[in-house]
Amino acid sequence: MMTFILTRVGSILTRMAFILIRVGSILAAVILPLLFLITKHFISL
16 A cells, blocks of 8 residues: 555656656746846846
8 A cells, every 4th residue: 555655656746847847948948048138138238
């Protein structure tokens, strides 16, 4: 019984990790160019 619960928890955690990685990569792809543009804008001032 315990091993079944552990495997369930493990699969849920791995799925959450994959989702977090995907969301993180999307956020990085969106935020990094924005930060770059903002810093360029402030440097040009």
